[in-house]
Amino acid sequence: MSDPGWNPLHGLPSYPAERYAALADRIGGILQSRNDILLVQAEAVVALEATAVSLASPGLSVLNIVTSPYGGWFGQWLRRGGATVRDIVAEPGLPIEIEVVATALDAAPRIDVLAVVHAESASGILNPLPEILALARSRGIVTVVDAVASVGGHPLDVEALGIDIAIIGPQKALGGPAGVSALSVSRRAWELILRDDAPRDSILSLADLKRWIDSGRQALPGTPAPLEFFALETALDRVEADGIETLIARHALAASATRAGLAALGAGAWVPPAKASNLVTAVPVPAGLEPAALISAAARLGVELTEGLGNAPNHLVRLNHTGPRATFQAVLANVVAYGVALRQAGHPADIAAASEAVSATYSR
Template sequence: MGGMKDSDYKERFDSLKPIRWLLRRSASEVMPRGAVRPYDLGVSARTTEDRRGRDKDAGYARGCALEPVSEESTAVTHPFLDLAPLSAAHFAAIEDRVARLLSTEQDVVIMQGEALLPLEGALRATAGPGTTALNVITGPYGQTFGDWLRDCGATVIDLAVPFHTAVTAAQVRDAFAEHPAIDFVSLVHAEAATGNTNPVAEIGEVVRAHGALFYLDAVASIGAEPVLPDAWGVDLCVIGAQKAMGGPAGVSAVSVSERAWARMAANPGAPRRSYLSLLDWKERWVDGGRKALLHAPAQLEMLALEACVERIEAEGLDAVMRRHTLAAAATRAGAVALGGGLEPYVYEAGDAAPVATTLRAPSGVDAGALVAKALAADPVLPLVAGGGALAKEMIRVNHYGPDATPGVVHSCLAALGAAMAESGLTVDLEAARRATTKAWA
């Protein structure tokens, strides 16, 4: 194979421009007002003359052609390289702010990975041979948890309900009556993938009365609806910032009760000396007074998490949750008014998650094709077709985080309505607009 030509490097560099733009945008979220912003994310330079000399000698750096040098882009030091290391005290302070969002006195550990890391780590730490688990399935994540539990050697009783509804506390109580040996319950609070939410407060009462350990995936619900592990008797509550919180996906958190720590300590199969290990965090971080971190933290993600918590605190958690509640109500109302056969996927409004609204595509219309037409007109809309077996029938409106606004809801329904009209369906865009406006009032 021949070497790459200058034009090849230039093409590769140009292809990275959207990524560099996103990094600049992300930096603006975490850098304080008035701080220096990054301009050239491909290379670092201390002075204009230093960079010019190096560029002239090297020509290209790290496989990418260099952008034209300007005084604006080189007269400052790259801010990402100038960030002071994230201290243990700063890390602990961010954990404390996350704990306040949860209104919890439990230990909160921020793990350095997407929410699947604490979800799997917490489950494997507390379940194993001898565990009898009730695994509630209201969507794909519930199915995943059942697979993990079986991998751990647990005996699993699946309580599955149709994805267009929610589980009830009575169903959980009946499962306990039929299987009194159950000592572990896994539940997803809100399944963004299917658009339903489960009544955790009521279920928590039943679980507490039975005495089982309660494991909750609140990744999609935090910021969109109340998440109260202490009040609800949740022993392991995992959250992520990438949905309703409007934050980064690269770090996540779990609150852990004393009962859960004791279960982990008694479990010989609990991960240790592993990235999955919560016990490592307990012994080396929590019990050590949070003085020394286990490893180098994901600094930019931690700062982004801190920034998103600050935004929630400034707006008010109740106000953030209200935006999501209104967005869900407006989307449901607008979809019904739009007509053309589009309807809410989750039958009852009380079972519908505030974080995202799922819609059932009109009969005979492929949901994926409809979404593709809508996105062709406006590619930044938070619209996606359902996953897996639901890909042909479900449309998801991801009105979470910064997209929980009237404008986004209006735009999503308008784009779907236009796509439906293009497909030969009769729709009423003005009725949809009026319905969404009224629901938001």
């Protein structure tokens, strides 16, 4: 007779130390990176703060592109460490314009580091990463890319783009756990990090994590949570079985079908496809309607819609098609629920046409 108190999550074995290096290599493969891969035993915001803390020092000059709260926080963390930071802030909820970045770079006497978020889950936008990185690369600037919300949903080739530090979390498009994250760190970035006054003996110290690489990439420091690493392994198994290109295409299809459905409803997307994330589609709420009321109406149908976050305008509603939600069923449910919510609020919405548009996109 089975023990009613038994739970398979109790008494998990330790994650085998010899498999951490393989995990790092697999992440490097997804990122197409030959740089050092660090594993961080925490959610990706910790890896982001560790990057800022480890880079920041008096005399360091940073151009920080802000298109969400994460970009704002990154600048604050850099300033706290003594760096000189110039924020260039996009219009609320919109991607940065490449001309604004070029002007800021031309106006600065010296920039050591440029930081940018690739895709924003807060507003469903995509920054022009290849163009931004080309400008930085032509000036010899070390680049930091927050790719937490883009990896697996958009192409990200660290080597081809010349990204010096890329920070990822597996909990979004990769469909993995939220309690672990990773970084790709180039030789040029290590030259800025491994200085005499670098932070040490801290969870926010990339210099400390470098010791794991230098000592043969065996056991991680501290007491790692085995469940997170077993879950990460499983997520990487799924990604590799399908192929990263297939995963990206699945998200692109979900985004395209969502936009088609919204257009058929008579609800335009927030930004055009070239400026939109494949993971979240934001839609402006019609004048006179409240996002919260529409979200509540959708929730009664069992569908979760959310408001725009951070500096996104407060009249945006987000339809999430990230990771396990990048499917026909989830996209159709999102669009239909939004249409029903509009109707219940007294706004016209052609739900049949929207359903047909989503189906037609997936049938091509």
